[in-house]
Amino acid sequence: MTAAGYDELVAAAMAAPIEGWDFSWLSGRVEGSEPSWSYPEIAREHVATADRLLDVDTGGGELLASLQPLPRHTWATEGWPPNVAVARRRLEPLGVTVVPAPVRERLPLPDGSIDVMLNRHGSLDAHEVRRTLRPGGILLTQQVGSEDCADLNEALGAPPLRKSGSWTLRTASEALSAAGMRLTRTEEETPVLTFYDIGAVVYHLRLVAWQIPDFSPERYESALRRLHRRMCSEGRLDVHAHRFLIVAERSDEPVPARP
Template sequence: MYADAHRPYLEEMKPYEELVEEALAASFSGWDFGWLGYRAVSADLSWSYDRLARSALEQATRVLDIDTGGGELLASLAPLPEATIATEGYEPNVPLAQCRLAALGVDVRRHGVLDPLPVEDDAVDLVLNRHGRLEAPELARVLRTGGVLVTQQVGSRNHADLNEALGAPPVMLAAANHCEGAVNALHEQGFEILEAAEEWPEFVFLDVGAIVFHLRAIPWQIPDFDVDKYEPALRALDQRIRTEGPFVAHNHRYLIRARRQAR
């Protein structure tokens, strides 16, 4: 199916060396995958995180966005409440988020990997978290009674088929990083679960350059990824795409909406 749909592109595909060289030269900042264009496309989830976040924002007065990246998604949800905080732990992203979100009145705060959230106790009534750290005790600390969490997470089986195709070790996300484990952790901290769902949508790569760019952008998928080290496997995957059609991996995503109950 995918081979037929993309036959013109596959027939005119650039040589392996050129695809890889372009992917290595491409810049990546914040959380912008625009360079990939149509060359790497994910199937839709049954839910829309953006829609759920916008709906929750209508009822919120004090908001926290965890691991905001370069602030791209949060900015797209404007208008935002005046008391909105965004945290970010990846140092190069902090100035990008500050620049993008300053005009929206967002307070961008650095968040060290092992540090508590830089937010006071009972400070917010809505936490947004798209693919950020999900620490149930910290969420319980910063959310007021009745406060709401809306989160979409990357599960531990994300793109496991890509690691397998390249002969790389399994993805180094916690093996328990799945919907049931997260729901149980939130229950233990006094949350009422309003909605929970988990899906594995297809993620289609049209060429090996898209795969290289993708792995550079998310280094935790294959921590030791290097095009020279993985050249034989990359060339084999390149040839497989040219003969059989696009490579299909699978995302692992789960959604949780939860409310902080009285302590």
């Protein structure tokens, strides 16, 4: 593919709209990253038993809306202001209360107010989880680990997103256990994520803006053009996602105060 092809692909990726947590523009241009378990299926099982449900960092509410019917008492939090409006348009007609959460380390709900907490790729503070859940309440979380797409950062000469090994099944499990949560299911995988053109890479980095915080096509132009030539030659770019799953129950045993 020519240099003009690069320019066209990048321009299209930069012009494409971004709203909520919608990856549909990447359909057919990116494949993979899903682990062997199905988070939506596991979530649906827990939603069916919930009386008071919370979805943490709901994005545009896309996943939560797909889990209908929802409990009569359902809340969703979201920290990014543009997504709050998107989530409210989607979720409020379903009876969901959408609550802004500007402080990532604090859930804006009372102590012991939730019996099922969903958290897919959201901020996870173990003490806040325990504080917000009722005794016996359930946390279901799928997290993006610290090794996620590290090879994409490497390919573009960008610093790693996180220190290697800093956010894994082990580190999250230890934090939750220390906060008084009893783990009932744990899994961890590094599935392959495949990009088929440089425009897909650019759009992904716009949507997942924290992967390379200083990203722009201008700042990374030389590296992007090199990667474009490599992708034209090889037909794809494979990187590794990093996902882990935890289901945990709040015990009623006293735990040490937060340090």
